[in-house]
Amino acid sequence: MLTGREIISTLEMLQNEHLDVRTVTLGISLLDCADSDLKTFKDNVMKRITTLAKDLVKVCNQVGDKYGIPVVNKRIAVSPIAVVGAPFSSPQLVEIAKSLNAAAEAVDIDFIGGFTALVEKGMAKGDRELIRAIPQALAETERVCASVNVASTLAGINMNAVLRMGKVIKQAAELSKEKDGIACAKLCVFANIPQDIPFMAGAYLGIGEPDAVINVGVSGPGVVKKAIDRALESEDKIDLGRISEIIKRTAYKVTRVGELIGREVAENLNICFGVADLSLAPTPHVGDSVGEIFQSLGLRSIGVPGTTAALALLNDAVKKGGAFASSHVGGLSGAFIPVSEDLNIGKAAEEGYLSLEKLEALTSVCSVGLDMVAIPGDTSEDTISAIIADEMAIGVVNKKTTAARLIPVPGKKAGERAFFGGLLGESAIVSVNNAKGANPFIRLAGRIPAPIHSLTN
């Protein structure tokens, strides 16, 4: 029998603390849609997506209503297009991106990921063509998201690819300059990309996944913050160990929600359930912020000394709680620190508490990377590549996922604001060291070998 206290505290989480299912992402394999004729391929893809996903939004809403928990976003992740569309040229791949966009519109979802290339050890023809197509594809569509995996612990860092991606990001920004470079907000460069992330922009359906799968991304930084606030107020002998325990239990509850909803959506759609990604993913709404958690913990703002330790505690506690809650945990599963999608983090950047260097340090203990970081529009390609290289090195050496989603905002400088809109939010532009300079180190390119501890055979 449920106690009144349990019922009331659950309702508090749902109604006042922004507990929600951040995304239900349907992974769709396009591998058997492959064809060397463009029209046939596009038709196959459109048919596959619109058939499998036609009830996705409806079922998510129904299940959400049944439990009183909104499924905020419904998304689709497809097989890496660089693999499925390997025979095609860049212009043809841009057309394919537009097909994906149309399919997304047809089933009423807001983002479709999978315009992806996996090049950690080298680039094949399909990869090269896709990477070349990215700027135009992202500038000319609204819903397509792209990702490129340029490094892994087993393979090392493909510096040729890193160098290419610096150029690609600049181009994408230039092509979308009237919207502050928004194309770059839909592009992530990864090290150790997981094959089942439900969140954008990195979502894609890995090779080795089934025909179709439902992955769910939960959220609830507000719930965690409130739990910490309550504990600090009511408990006498509270220390960081106890706080870790509280975060862990809260992460358990949050993940249970995602697991329940994800499984039921999967069952109703007759598609298998993949993973629950228990990341704390903030939104620009008040009370739904990861940055505020740091303030609850007693730090003046995210970015001040102590932040890295706090984030290490938070990320670890979230993983532990979430792992107990779900039998299949995957994706990123930790805390996100996107600069523009979190009001509090954005403010910290603006007020100078949070620099690019500190963000980089934080990525060594959290699950994402340099996420939604707006940088000056005149940052050079070299410097962008160098920032990416640093981020990749952190991921490769520490056997974790890291990523860079950098947005050089054309025509704007450090300290000014960039406006992306909706979930992508807005933020201050952070300053970059040696932004405009050339970088002969990066230009040496080639491959940085895999670290010694990858030799685990």
Add this chain to the structure above:
Amino acid sequence: MTPDTSLKFSCRRMHMYSNGDRMMKKIVISVLGQDRPGIIAAITKALFLADCNIENVSQTILQAEFSGIFIASIPADRSALDLRSHLEKALMPLKQHVYVKYLEYDKGDYPFDESEPFIIVTKGPDRKGLVAGITEVIAQYGANVTNMQAVFEGGDDPDKNIMIYEVDIPTQIDQQKFHEDLRNRANELGLNLSIQHRNIFKAINRI
């Protein structure tokens, strides 16, 4: 209904069964009175002395009032009226009131529709007719309240007056209309209402 008529009335449909050697009949005993130590001891002793077997018990303390329900079986040839007298004598010093009636059915006799468990929670300033208003809508759709908890602390702070209804809602009804009617009624009563499936509460709070 006086104690005599409650027995007479229920005796028309009393449930009897054989436990192997004897015919037994089932009775329901309900006890109300100010809570204090010794009540259950007194009841169960009286039942034991009357050759009764207690099958199930439920007890609650509401504010300071004790309320207990006992389902017991007594040999069919024993008098329930006598049993009631014994109980009354045993409980009078403890100032408890006893009601006895026969159990009129076998477990599972009522034809409940196939249903799903939901939890309805209302929050709002206290006033007369809140529970009546909400439960009227619930009853209109054939839904059954299986458990209710009230946290009435009086006054105007909406968050201090919370009613929790655990409800089995038949699957065949128009769910949308039911939710709509509930919310409309809640609005009329100045209440904030939420309704969701019980599984979410279990999923979050139970391992």
